[in-house]
Amino acid sequence: xxxxxxxxxxxxxxxxxxxxxxxxxxxxxxxxxxxxxxxxxxxxxxxxxxxxxxxxxxxxxxxxxxxxxxxxxxxxxxxxxxxxxxxxxxxxxxxxxxxxxxxxxxxxxxxxxxxxxxxxxxxxxxxxxxxxxxxxxxxxxxxxxxxxxxxxxxxxxxxxxxxxxxxxxxxxxxxxxxxxxxxxxxxxxxxxxxxxxxxxxxxxxxxxxxxxxxxxxxxxxxx
Numbered sequence: 001x002x003x004x005x006x007x008x009x010x011x012x013x014x015x016x017x018x019x020x021x022x023x024x025x026x027x028x029x030x031x032x033x034x035x036x037x038x039x040x041x042x043x044x045x046x047x048x049x050x051x052x053x054x055x056x057x058x059x060x061x062x063x064x065x066x067x068x069x070x071x072x073x074x075x076x077x078x079x080x081x082x083x084x085x086x087x088x089x090x091x092x093x094x095x096x097x098x099x100x101x102x103x104x105x106x107x108x109x110x111x112x113x114x115x116x117x118x119x120x121x122x123x124x125x126x127x128x129x130x131x132x133x134x135x136x137x138x139x140x141x142x143x144x145x146x147x148x149x150x151x152x153x154x155x156x157x158x159x160x161x162x163x164x165x166x167x168x169x170x171x172x173x174x175x176x177x178x179x180x181x182x183x184x185x186x187x188x189x190x191x192x193x194x195x196x197x198x199x200x201x202x203x204x205x206x207x208x209x210x211x212x213x214x215x216x217x218x219x220x221x222x223x
Contacts, residue, residue: 096175
């Protein structure tokens with residue numbers, strides 16, 4: 001108790017005292033010869049202690065890796081934005097089906113749907129609803145399917161009018177599946193075989209490889 005009252009008390013002073021580790025090892029030592037370790041200086045909450053040494057190589061490397069990672073994310077977001085902007089004034093479904101000089105229109109007005117193709121718009125809606133993201137996906141908009149890599153590509157979720165690229169990614173993927181030549185090329189590239197729209201959707205929502213955002217976005221960027 002020397003650090004409290006300045007006098008202190010030895011383990012042997014009272015019968016009821018519990019023996020300390022020093023007394024257990026040397027019961028007959030002189031307690032006054034024990035050197036007290038200095039108490040740590042009080043540091044206010046939230047305060048910082050200036051470093052007397054320069055940053056360690058490990059810290060410097062970690063900072064460099066974090067900066068490089070942020071730069072690579074920015075470059076990836078820029079590539080995705082350029083790809084998405086190329087479909088802003090056209091129908092991505094028509095483009096994926098190989099239609100040349102397609103007039104701009106909403107996906108629900110796409111001339112692809114109808115008896116001539118054997119696919120009705122309701123079938124596409126059911127397929128699009130099956131695109132449900134799972135735990136292995138991170139920060140992807142379930143409306144437009146654009147990853148929230150940064151605010152330049154997609155604003156933080158919850159903001160009004162956050163989706164700049166609606167009805168681009170999902171219609172393009174559906175067009176790839178319905179276009180026999182495009183589907184064959186995609187199957188060869190991704191080493192897959194999609195025998196049904198349901199199986200295709202399951203792969204799109206599957207766990208992406210190599211740390212990518214999603215298989216759906218990988219397919220769009222490939223196309």
